[in-house]
Amino acid sequence: MTASTLTITRRPARRRRHNGLLYAGVAAVVIYCLAPFYWMLVSSLRRSSDIFDTSLLPSPVSFENYTRVFDPAQGFGRALLNSLVVAGVTTVAALLLATFTAYAMARLEFRFKRLILTLIIATSMFPVVSIVVPLLKLFTDIGWINTYQSMIVPSMSFALPLAVWNLTTFFRQMPDELEHAAMVDGCTRGQAFRKIIIPLAAPGIFTTAIITFIAAWNEFLIALSMTNRPEMQTAPVAISKFTGATTWETPFGSQMAAGVVVTIPLVIMVLLFQRRIVAGLTAGAAK
Amino acid sequence: MSHTRVPPPSPDADVVTGAPAVPARTERPAPRGGRRTVRATSGTAGMAALLVSPTLLVLAVVVLYPTVMALHESLYGPKGLDPETGFISDTEPFVGLQNYADILGEAGERFWNAFWNTTFFTVVTVTLETVIGVAMALIMHKAFRGRGFVRAGILIPWAVPTAISGLLWRWIFNSDGVANALLGRQILWTSEGFQAKLAVIVAEVWKTAPFIGLLVLAGLQVIPKEVYEAARIDGAGRARRFWHVTLPLVKPALLVAVLFRCMDALRMFDLPYILIGAQKNSVETLSMLAQNEASNVRFGPASAYAVILFVYVFLIALAFVRLLGTDLVGDTGTPERSRRFGRRRKSAEVTA
Numbered sequence: 001m002t003a004s005t006l007t008i009t010r011r012p013a014r015r016r017r018h019n020g021l022l023y024a025g026v027a028a029v030v031i032y033c034l035a036p037f038y039w040m041l042v043s044s045l046r047r048s049s050d051i052f053d054t055s056l057l058p059s060p061v062s063f064e065n066y067t068r069v070f071d072p073a074q075g076f077g078r079a080l081l082n083s084l085v086v087a088g089v090t091t092v093a094a095l096l097l098a099t100f101t102a103y104a105m106a107r108l109e110f111r112f113k114r115l116i117l118t119l120i121i122a123t124s125m126f127p128v129v130s131i132v133v134p135l136l137k138l139f140t141d142i143g144w145i146n147t148y149q150s151m152i153v154p155s156m157s158f159a160l161p162l163a164v165w166n167l168t169t170f171f172r173q174m175p176d177e178l179e180h181a182a183m184v185d186g187c188t189r190g191q192a193f194r195k196i197i198i199p200l201a202a203p204g205i206f207t208t209a210i211i212t213f214i215a216a217w218n219e220f221l222i223a224l225s226m227t228n229r230p231e232m233q234t235a236p237v238a239i240s241k242f243t244g245a246t247t248w249e250t251p252f253g254s255q256m257a258a259g260v261v262v263t264i265p266l267v268i269m270v271l272l273f274q275r276r277i278v279a280g281l282t283a284g285a286a287k
Numbered sequence: 288m289s290h291t292r293v294p295p296p297s298p299d300a301d302v303v304t305g306a307p308a309v310p311a312r313t314e315r316p317a318p319r320g321g322r323r324t325v326r327a328t329s330g331t332a333g334m335a336a337l338l339v340s341p342t343l344l345v346l347a348v349v350v351l352y353p354t355v356m357a358l359h360e361s362l363y364g365p366k367g368l369d370p371e372t373g374f375i376s377d378t379e380p381f382v383g384l385q386n387y388a389d390i391l392g393e394a395g396e397r398f399w400n401a402f403w404n405t406t407f408f409t410v411v412t413v414t415l416e417t418v419i420g421v422a423m424a425l426i427m428h429k430a431f432r433g434r435g436f437v438r439a440g441i442l443i444p445w446a447v448p449t450a451i452s453g454l455l456w457r458w459i460f461n462s463d464g465v466a467n468a469l470l471g472r473q474i475l476w477t478s479e480g481f482q483a484k485l486a487v488i489v490a491e492v493w494k495t496a497p498f499i500g501l502l503v504l505a506g507l508q509v510i511p512k513e514v515y516e517a518a519r520i521d522g523a524g525r526a527r528r529f530w531h532v533t534l535p536l537v538k539p540a541l542l543v544a545v546l547f548r549c550m551d552a553l554r555m556f557d558l559p560y561i562l563i564g565a566q567k568n569s570v571e572t573l574s575m576l577a578q579n580e581a582s583n584v585r586f587g588p589a590s591a592y593a594v595i596l597f598v599y600v601f602l603i604a605l606a607f608v609r610l611l612g613t614d615l616v617g618d619t620g621t622p623e624r625s626r627r628f629g630r631r632r633k634s635a636e637v638t639a
Contacts, residue, residue: 025426026433030440032423033497037443039465040455054468097342104338108331116339123350125547127554127600129574130593131349133581134356157349160342189334218448220557225578236450240561252458259451266446274439281445281498282505282540 037263044256051253065257076258078231079238083262086151086223086234087216093152094159094212095167099205102167103193107179117168124161131157132225139226150226151234155216163212166280170204171197207280210269217266235262354597361386361590379587386591398592400568401576405596407484408559408572409552412491417545419492420499425533427500428507441497449494453561456490460562477562483569487559491552499544506540507533542613546604553600573599 043051044065045058053059069076104110105117135154136145144150178200182192198205223234230238239258242251270277364382390398427437447455459466460476467474476486510533518528534541556578559570565579573596580589607613 022426022429026430026437029423029426029500030437032493033440033444036452036455036459036493037447039459040451043458052463054465097345100338101342104335108335108338110332110335113335116343120342120346122604123346125550125600125604126350127574127593127596129554129556129577130357130597131353133577133586133589133593134353134360136581137360137586138353138356153349156345160345160349164342189331214446218450220448220450220561221574221578225582236448239454240450250457252461255454256458259447259454262451263447266448267443270442270446271439274435274442277442278438278501278505282502 040256040259040263044253044260046253048253065253066261068251068254069258069261074242074254075230076235076238076261079233079235080261082148082232083217083235085148086155087213087219089148089152090155090159090216091209091213094156094163095205095209098160098163098167098208099198101164102171103197105164105168106171106174107176117164120161120164122161124158124165126157128154128158128221132222136225144226146227146229146232148232151219151223154222154226155219158219159212159216162215163208166208166211167201167204170201170208170280173204174200203276204280207273207276210273210277211280214266214269217262357590357593357597360586361588361594363587365585365587382587386587387595390588390591390595397571397576398595401571401573401592402599404484404570405553405555405572405574405599408487408491408555409549412488412495412552413545413548415488415492416496416499416548417541419496420544421503421537421541423497423500424503424507424537425529427504438501441500444494444497445501447494449557450561452490452494453558456486456493456558457562460486477564479567479569481569483563483567487562487570490562491555491558494558495548495551499541499548502540502544503537506537510536539613542607542611546607546613549603549607550600553603554596 042056042058045061045063046053047060047062047064068074101120105113131154135150139145139150174197178196179187179189179192182196183189187195218236219234220236220240223237224240227233227237230241233241235258239255239262242255242258362381362383363379364385365379423441427434427441430437444452457477458464461467462473462475466476474482476482514532514536515528518532523531554574555572556574559567559572560575563570565571565575571579573592577589577592577596580586580592
């Protein structure tokens with residue numbers, strides 16, 4: 001305590017200048033990250049007549065774009081529902097499988113464990129298009145085009161490895177002694193897993209669920225390739241295909257409004273659970 | 288899903304279904320696999336098989352099977368008139384390596400253009416992201432007040448769906464948009480040309496640099512203060528401390544981040560597709576090329592493109608692991624754990 005106050009009093013000018021620079025840097029980082037997002041928000045609140053305004057605040061504020069987005073003719077509500085179903089089912093299925101696998105990876109010793117974990121993680125780096133092309137042909141042949149399962153099944157290819165990796169790190173961070181104590185007290189390994197590990201790992205499972213859900217919600221290539229009927233498109237695909245009053249006019253206002261609608265749930269999740277999400281995202285990298 | 292169809296718990300069956308998931312990769316971790324694990328826990332092999340096999344089964348169905356199918360499909364030509372017999376065939380004729388030969392010959396221009404675009408985007412965006420991301424991490428690491436706020440802000444670009452960010456940047460880069468207003472120029476960003484590449488790079492770097500920043504920040508936070516103090520006592524200045532202390536110590540975290548970003552950039556699709564458009568020479572990537580061929584029902588060439596992209600991605604990943612020693616799996620776990628299991632995990636730790 002005294003040492004730090006001493007340093008501060010010894011060179012106040014330099015420290016102040018240093019702090020000034022630092023907070024300028026912090027401001028630059030925040031502006032870099034938020035400015036484009038802010039522009040989306042501002043543009044979505046302009047009237048279509050002054051959409052090309054470059055003022056920093058919309059004047060007057062208008063919800064015209066939002067009413068147009070939710071016009072039943074646009075079918076955007078359905079697209080949101082589709083996104084929710086696809087991302088939701090993908091997340092639940094991936095988590096269900098990944099919880100067991102990650103537990104084995106973190107707790108059990110078995111042959112080829114490292115190899116299997118490497119393979120699972122390696123699949124998450126797999127180019128999605130390499131599986132979309134053959135699956136598109138297969139799904140066309142078996143009549144799965146424009147179905148939910150045609151989007152959910154390929155999504156598992158990235159959601160499952162992501163969930164396994166995140167959960168493995170979370171399980172590894174939990175002390176072994178917890179289960180040992182439970183097993184000494186007469187629990188089987190299965191009971192220890194169900195009654196001790198799962199409740200204690202709930203925050204980790206929850207974080208993994210958020211990260212997986214965001215990844216599935218943001219998916220575009222699969223949803224674009226597997227659907228051609230507007231009522232089966234997910235929200236990102238639907239927005240990219242919004243059409244304006246004429247073919248030549250891109251409806252930027254409604255696209256921005258729809259973009260805000262799709263992004264806001266994610267932004268709220270990020271703001272609420274930022275600490276956990278950062279822990280989850282960095283779990284694998286920082287060892 | 289298929290987790291209901293759990294095969295009986297036989298330890299060896301697990302290994303058999305597991306090993307070939309991505310066959311060519313088996314050689315990577317092999318050299319360090321000499322660790323024998325005949326331990327008190329060896330009775331858990333059956334349980335491990337039971338827990339791991341559903342995941343492997345699903346991945347085999349959604350990744351391995353399509354990959355094999357793509358390899359197979361890339362050897363077949365389109366349905367239609369058979370040039371030799373003159374009959375119209377319902378089945379796709381076997382053409383051998385013709386699709387690959389066409390890609391490198393007849394359709395070569397489009398393929399090489401996409402190949403160079405993909406490579407160019409990957410090299411440029413990952414380099415910029417790394418530099419900006421490290422700078423962001425250094426700033427965040429130093430800032431104590433408002434760190435939570437900055438961290439929330441930095442997650443926003445990551446959370447915005449790539450498709451939406453494509454639309455957002457298309458709006459920003461509109462000819463009457465805010466980018467031109469700020470620059471005082473009239474640049475047609477989204478028309479063919481180098482400026483289209485530039486637009487894609489700006490949008491991509493915006494979305495992903497914060498991600499690298501987060502991963503590097505996590506790496507910075509585990510560096511003990513004493514290391515810096517020692518360096519300072521030895522007379523190392525700010526620049527040398529960064530170069531000789533910070534960088535080597537965050538290297539493992541940074542390498543994993545860069546590897547993941549490279550893999551992601553190599554399969555880039557959403558951003559150029561939405562920001563500029565399909566079939567635009569200046570920004571067409573290998574993923575876009577393969578998707579475009581497949582959506583035009585030319586599955587043979589599309590599969591060949593997909594296979595080439597897969598091989599390319601695999602070679603880059605292999606280079607990372609072999610040349611740079613990126614440790615993906617991180618079996619060493621967290622610092623506390625490696626301390627506890629220090630003796631057992633030593634062989635794995637050396638590779639990290």
